[in-house]
Every structure is written in C-alpha cells, then in structure tokens.
Amino acid sequence: MAIVSMIFTLIVALEFFYIMYLETIATTSDTTSRVFNMNKDELERKSTKVLFKNQGIYNGLIGVGLLYSTFFATASLEITRLLLIYIILVALYGSVTSSKKIILTQGGPAIIALITTLFL
Numbered sequence: 001m002a003i004v005s006m007i008f009t010l011i012v013a014l015e016f017f018y019i020m021y022l023e024t025i026a027t028t029s030d031t032t033s034r035v036f037n038m039n040k041d042e043l044e045r046k047s048t049k050v051l052f053k054n055q056g057i058y059n060g061l062i063g064v065g066l067l068y069s070t071f072f073a074t075a076s077l078e079i080t081r082l083l084l085i086y087i088i089l090v091a092l093y094g095s096v097t098s099s100k101k102i103i104l105t106q107g108g109p110a111i112i113a114l115i116t117t118l119f120l
Helices: 003-024 030-035 040-044 046-071 076-097 107-119
Strands: none
Touching: 003 030, 003 046, 003 076, 003 107, 030 040, 040 046, 046 076, 076 107
C-alpha cells in the first residue's frame, strides 16, 4: 500500500476512534451534544447511553480493523478497501436517514482514502 494511502487510512481510523470516544467515554459532553445534534437531556437518558456505548464499540472496532489492515494483514489493500467501502456505504445511509453532512464528515475521508488506494 502506498504511503499516501496509509496516511489517509490512518486519518479515517483516528476519526473512528474519536467517534468511539464521544460515544463511549464523553457520552454526555457538550461536544457529543453538538456533534450528534442532541440535547443534554437526551444524552443523559440511560437508553441513549447504552445505545451510544454499543455504537462506540462498533466504531472503535472499525478503527482497529483499519489499523490491522494497514500494518498487519497479508491482504492489506483488499481488507482496507473493503472497510473503506463499508464506511462510505454507512455514511451514505446516514446522510439519507439522519443528516446530509454525514456523507462529508464521515464518508469524505474514507472516500479520499479509497481513491488513493485505487490510483496511487
């Protein structure tokens, strides 16, 4: 995998670790409230906390998968592309069902990373 692709893939992994942090550790923070466009009362609900923590683990594991595919996998490019396509599809779904900006904020870095794996 080209260095540029590795850098962009690492940026995507860091983004997913940040999302995991917001969802699992800083669940009721002002930043989480702003990022997910939810008021503090919603974030304080037990059901919301449980759902966020569950989502956070998934997002963290996507980050781990990207790190694994970049540094340890024998089929590095194939696994990285698979995960990036998955991220883009989820961002596309989120932009249709939740907020249009998701395709840029969550999908944008993954799209750039995928393009670098295809052309560099």
